[in-house]
Amino acid sequence: MNREETQHLIDALDGCGVKYLIVVPATGLEALFYHFETHGHCIYATREEEAVAIATGLALGGEKAIVVMAQAGVGNALNAVFTLADAYGVCFPILVCFRGKEDPNLVQRISASQTQLVLNALECAEISWDGDASKQKFKELIAGRQRWIKCAI
Amino acid sequence: MNTDKTLERGEVLRMIVDHVGDDVCLISPLGYITRDLFSLTAERREQCFYCMGSMGSVVPLALGVSLSSPAKRVFAIEGDGSLLMNLGALVTLRRYGKGKILLFVFDNRCYESTGGQPSQPQGFNIEEVCRAAGLETSVATDTREIEQFFELRKTTPDSPAVLVIKVALAPPRVRVDEEPKLIADRFSNWLSRRR
Numbered sequence: 001m002n003r004e005e006t007q008h009l010i011d012a013l014d015g016c017g018v019k020y021l022i023v024v025p026a027t028g029l030e031a032l033f034y035h036f037e038t039h040g041h042c043i044y045a046t047r048e049e050e051a052v053a054i055a056t057g058l059a060l061g062g063e064k065a066i067v068v069m070a071q072a073g074v075g076n077a078l079n080a081v082f083t084l085a086d087a088y089g090v091c092f093p094i095l096v097c098f099r100g101k102e103d104p105n106l107v108q109r110i111s112a113s114q115t116q117l118v119l120n121a122l123e124c125a126e127i128s129w130d131g132d133a134s135k136q137k138f139k140e141l142i143a144g145r146q147r148w149i150k151c152a153i
Numbered sequence: 154m155n156t157d158k159t160l161e162r163g164e165v166l167r168m169i170v171d172h173v174g175d176d177v178c179l180i181s182p183l184g185y186i187t188r189d190l191f192s193l194t195a196e197r198r199e200q201c202f203y204c205m206g207s208m209g210s211v212v213p214l215a216l217g218v219s220l221s222s223p224a225k226r227v228f229a230i231e232g233d234g235s236l237l238m239n240l241g242a243l244v245t246l247r248r249y250g251k252g253k254i255l256l257f258v259f260d261n262r263c264y265e266s267t268g269g270q271p272s273q274p275q276g277f278n279i280e281e282v283c284r285a286a287g288l289e290t291s292v293a294t295d296t297r298e299i300e301q302f303f304e305l306r307k308t309t310p311d312s313p314a315v316l317v318i319k320v321a322l323a324p325p326r327v328r329v330d331e332e333p334k335l336i337a338d339r340f341s342n343w344l345s346r347r348r
Contacts, residue, residue: 020220041220043249045213046241053210054245057217060202060341065217083206084214088337 001097001129001153006031008129009151012138014039018064022051026070026097028153048073049080052094056085059092067094070153071115072108078118081147091145096124097153124148158294159321162259163189168296169228169257172303173197177226178218178340180204182211182235184266185325186259190230192326199343203329203336209238212246212256219254222344226253233260233279233317234272243286246313254313255306258283259320269322280317290315 001009010032021036022043036042045051051067058065069077074096081094096119101112125146127134141149162185170193173179179194179201181187187203194201204211215229236258246254260279264270273279283290293299293316302316
């Protein structure tokens with residue numbers, strides 16, 4: 001994700017009033033982490049299911065949180081999403097940063113291909129951080145309680 | 154009555170519930186602990202979040218609740234097997250948690266609800282893992298030690314504390330018969346009323 005795309009993402013999150021970023025650190029998102037470290041709360045979790053549980057607790061208490069994870073974390077997160085956040089009807093978005101099928105890491109290519117199938121089943125929305133239209137789209141997805149949102153990294 | 158320096162799960166839960174004031178919420182894990190707790194908290198329903206899934210999520214869930222509602226005290230109850238499923242959460246708790254979180258680990262050294270398979274090898278002590286994560290950790294093998302723990306925590310320190318309680322095996326009580334969304338909405342409303 002280049003600097004301009006990252007700024008659009010940050011603007012979209014700020015525009016929706018997101019105060020807590022819960023992440024397992026992933027490549028290419030350093031500027032996003034730094035923004036929330038300095039202008040909100042950035043919580044580094046050790047695994048994606050842990051991030052989901054933290055966000056669930058925050059949302060139960062009325063805070064606006066988002067979980068951001070790499071595509072490789074989707075599998076880790078699923079049980080917590082299904083049996084905690086979904087089962088108890090707790091609303092917060094999960095942004096999956098996708099490395100894509102042309103990733104130089106051959107294992108990540110397979111991961112991308114397989115994870116895409118999972119995301120399709122989860123009715124994941126897709127967004128490109130390319131301007132004001134993307135910020136508006138993100139706002140609409142949040143208003144619609146969209147759980148899974150995918151973007152390219 | 155146990156003679157091997159372990160406590161009865163129901164007795165311990167009753168002691169914890171007795172210490173739940175109007176500013177305390179309880180979060181319990183999937184399995185027998187939640188079933189027992191549900192049977193003991195009819196008067197405190199709105200303060201309880203009964204997990205019926207997501208094994209290993211109690212600690213991070215409690216952390217999120219505490220961050221969102223800093224005026225509350227959070228009693229998080231876990232089993233040893235459930236805690237082992239997500240040990241990284243102890244490190245995150247140490248890093249971001251405040252002193253209003255008390256973590257009670259019910260240590261029966263097995264996965265009781267699936268038939269009693271061992272959860273820890275001989276010589277392994279879950280309290281040492283908690284201490285290694287930098288969390289202030291005590292151990293209770295009798296009721297006096299549990300009361301001592303509460304006494305010491307009357308003033309809120311800066312960081313979370315853990316009490317590992319050695320408990321015996323026991324059959325569970327009733328199943329939770331409430332809809333998860335009802336539990337979450339009630340709990341969330343309670344948090345919002347008393348922020």
